[in-house]
Structure formats: structure tokens, C-alpha cells
Amino acid sequence: MLLFALVALAVVGLLTFWLNRRLVVAPGWRTPWRYAGTALLAALTALSVVAVAGGLRWGTAEDTRPVAWLALTWLVVALYLVLGVAAAQLLAVIAWLVTPGEHRATVLRRFNRATAAVVLTAAVGTTAYGAAAAANPTITRTTHTSASLPQAFNGTTVALVTDLHAGVVHGSDFAREVVDRVNAAKPDLVVLSGDVVDAPFDRHRAEIAPLADLEAPLGVFAVTGNHEIYTGSTAEWVAEWKRLGITVLANASELVTRDGESIRIAGVHDHEGTGEFAPDPARALAGTSDAFTLYVAHQPLMAQESSDAGIDLQLSGHTHGGQVWPGELIVPLQQPMVEGFAVIDGVPVITSRGAGTWGPPVRVAAAPEIPLITLRRA
Structure with a gap:
């Protein structure tokens, strides 16, 4: 059980690092935005790990329910971010191959900014739709x-x-x-x-x-x-x-x-x-x-x-x-x-x-x- 937990944490950590590289670092956002994006990714991931591990135990169930909702909903956002970023990175490789060497840095930065925005919007939008659907049996x-x-x-x-x-x-x-x-x-x-x-x-x-x-x-x-x-x-x-x-x-x-x-x-x-x-x-x-x-x-x-x-x-x-x-x-x-x-x-x-x-x-x-x-x- 301990080994499984360590492997799971390692996988989560690597995926979070990868998302940070593709969504925050590669687009070349300004430094304050990079710090904010990195901190948000780390905080939401840590919160979701605590929720999955059953660590939300303060107060009553009603006290922790909004936090649990946010933490567990983030798992779906992260899933679609991973899928979207994987597709975007494949397209980035193609863009790198077809772009002349002297223009690659500029083209890839613009491409990464555009795809980061699209992937983030699609992941959050799809999850929001799914949250509304789940509330209506x-x-x-x-x-x-x-x-x-x-x-x-x-x-x-x-x-x-x-x-x-x-x-x-x-x-x-x-x-x-x-x-x-x-x-x-x-x-x-x-x-x-x-x-x-x-x-x-x-x-x-x-x-x-x-x-x-x-x-x-x-x-x-x-x-x-x-x-x-x-x-x-x-x-x-x-x-x-x-x-x-x-x-x-x-x-x-x-x-x-x-x-x-x-x-x-x-x-x-x-x-x-x-x-x-x-x-x-x-x-x-x-x-x-x-x-x-x-x-x-x-x-x-x-x-x-x-x-x-x-x-x-x-x-x-x-x-x-x-x-x-x-x-x-x-x-x-x-x-x-x-x-x-x-x-x-x-x-x-x-x-x-x-x-x-x-x-x-x-x-x-x-x-x-x-x-x-x-x-x-x-």
C-alpha cells in the first residue's frame, strides 16, 4: 500500500510538473503570471491529493463539502488539461519541424500561448458543463x-x-x-x-x-x-x-x-x-x-x-x-x-x-x- 501511494504521488507530481511546463513556462508569460500559475497548479493538486486520501476531516461534513467539491472537481479539469496538452505538444512538434530555424522561437511561443489558452478554456468549460449535468439526475x-x-x-x-x-x-x-x-x-x-x-x-x-x-x-x-x-x-x-x-x-x-x-x-x-x-x-x-x-x-x-x-x-x-x-x-x-x-x-x-x-x-x-x-x- 505504501509503495502504491508513493508511485501514485510520483505520477501526480510528474503530471503537474508537465502541465506547468506546457501551460505556464512554454508560453513565456510574464513573471508574475508564471508565479501565480505555478502556485495555483501546485495548490489545487495538493488539495485534491488530500481530498482523495480522506484528509478533509475538520468541523462537520457541511464545513468541508465546498472544499471537497473544489478539490475533486479539479481532478476532471486536470484530466482534460492532460489530454489537451498532449495533443497540443504533438502539434507543437509539427510546428517546430515545419518552421525555419530563425523563426522557431517566436512561432513556438505564440503557438504555445494560443494552445494554452484554448486547452485551459476547453478543460474548464467541459468540466463546468459536466458539473451542471451531474447535479440534475x-x-x-x-x-x-x-x-x-x-x-x-x-x-x-x-x-x-x-x-x-x-x-x-x-x-x-x-x-x-x-x-x-x-x-x-x-x-x-x-x-x-x-x-x-x-x-x-x-x-x-x-x-x-x-x-x-x-x-x-x-x-x-x-x-x-x-x-x-x-x-x-x-x-x-x-x-x-x-x-x-x-x-x-x-x-x-x-x-x-x-x-x-x-x-x-x-x-x-x-x-x-x-x-x-x-x-x-x-x-x-x-x-x-x-x-x-x-x-x-x-x-x-x-x-x-x-x-x-x-x-x-x-x-x-x-x-x-x-x-x-x-x-x-x-x-x-x-x-x-x-x-x-x-x-x-x-x-x-x-x-x-x-x-x-x-x-x-x-x-x-x-x-x-x-x-x-x-x-x-x-
Whole structure:
């Protein structure tokens, strides 16, 4: 762990040095501007390292939230600066090759100034757009049809709320906004498919209090995600969910009845869980073969472990749809799908991009969503 941390810090330091060279030094800005630019780059990078390491612990969560927002948002700005500067440096090499020797210094200084301004404007603008998009999770509607759905459940709506990531950046106000939008859609059933929280229990318990107000006549159900495991407070969070009136599917299933007919909703702990929170698909799906079964698993890849269990529809999250471009190109390295609907090893799966964000409160080309799924009998 120490070696990993040292390597990560070294990489961050080198990238920051490179950005400073290309954006501050190479354009030949006046000395005061160079000092100011260097200081700003160093300060924002240091702040983001502290935030990622969990070092924002003074006062209350509300006290540190604006600082965390700034520090983590800077990570996206830095990502696009690195991509933009890499492209600009390639163009600078071409400009150097085609420019006569006696004019190279002047041409390159002007070129570097122009590209620095363009790259900085594009990085900040794209991040600002992504921050605005991330703050606006919307209801997206889709339909799933199955011949095994009981007639009494034809037209039943299921709100899939995943990846809220309440904690360091997303407070109770964000949770309240999500709850209000879900309730306005009037779902019959609400499913929280993991990563509801993203922080230690003692400091951030209040962030999810609004979830107690979720309204659904057929119930509100939840499973753990990998970030519930990572918090180190899994048991406390699960107990809090129960206190808020949420039914926790801990490798178990529940029978949901309407007009004398029933379906099963089963849920499994996250793939990363251990000990009492280790996933057990066989136990979760035991006794579900005689009914239409909704299976809730945080990560889509869990479908691969239950391909012959008679699952009618799996509901997942985790991927965030990539969250920040080009993240969607990386997700397939770990998951069998990125978002939307897919059939994985014979299991129909709907994966949401999620309502919140992990780390930076920014989404680029992966808008936040709360899927409202209408179940139809074939």
C-alpha cells in the first residue's frame, strides 16, 4: 500500500510538473503570471491529493463539502488539461519541424500561448458543463416485457436508484432532490441497488435521512455496493437503512403480492463483500424459481454467476456509464456492459448510469439518471 501511494504521488507530481511546463513556462508569460500559475497548479493538486486520501476531516461534513467539491472537481479539469496538452505538444512538434530555424522561437511561443489558452478554456468549460449535468439526475423511462410476469403486475413500475454516493460531496440536499423526483414519478416499487453511501457512518449518517420519505406501495428494497464495503461501516449503514424503513436484501429474497398474485425480489451483497457481507447468489435466489424474479445486484457482472437460476430481470448500477469521458472506454475492462439493457449469459440486465457521482461531482457524456422501469406481461 505504501509503495502504491508513493508511485501514485510520483505520477501526480510528474503530471503537474508537465502541465506547468506546457501551460505556464512554454508560453513565456510574464513573471508574475508564471508565479501565480505555478502556485495555483501546485495548490489545487495538493488539495485534491488530500481530498482523495480522506484528509478533509475538520468541523462537520457541511464545513468541508465546498472544499471537497473544489478539490475533486479539479481532478476532471486536470484530466482534460492532460489530454489537451498532449495533443497540443504533438502539434507543437509539427510546428517546430515545419518552421525555419530563425523563426522557431517566436512561432513556438505564440503557438504555445494560443494552445494554452484554448486547452485551459476547453478543460474548464467541459468540466463546468459536466458539473451542471451531474447535479440534475432525471427520470428515464423504459419497459421490460416478460411472459412469466403475473397479470396482476402488468404495468408495475420500478424506480431504480443506484450510486447515490451520499457522503463527502453529496449531502442530504442531493438525497432530498432524488427522493422528490422518485416520489413524483409515483413508482410501485423502489430499488436501491448499492453505493447509496460513500463515507464513514459516524460523520455522514445524516446525508441519507431523506431516504425515509421514499414512497412505494410495494416497498423499498436495497442491496450493498462496493462503496458500502469500502467505508468500513457496512454493518452500521445496513442497520441505518433498516431504521429508515428500507428492506435490505442480504443474500435473500422477499415475496411481493398484489391482487392474489406474487413476484420475488431477490438481492445479493456486492461482489467485493467479505465475511457476513460476502455475496451468495445461490442463497439469494433459493426458492425463487416458481415466480417472476427481480434480482438486484450492484455490479452487472454478477449475472455471470447466476446464468441458470431463472432470473427474469437483473437490476444493477456501479458503472456510472463511465461518468466522465472517456471513462466508458474503460468500463468494459471490468464489466460486461456499460449502461442500458443487455443480456449477459442469458440473464436480462438493466444497468443504470446512477443518480450521483463517485469522486468528482462531474459527469461528461454520461448524464445521471433514475430509470423508471415498467414491467409488461408479454
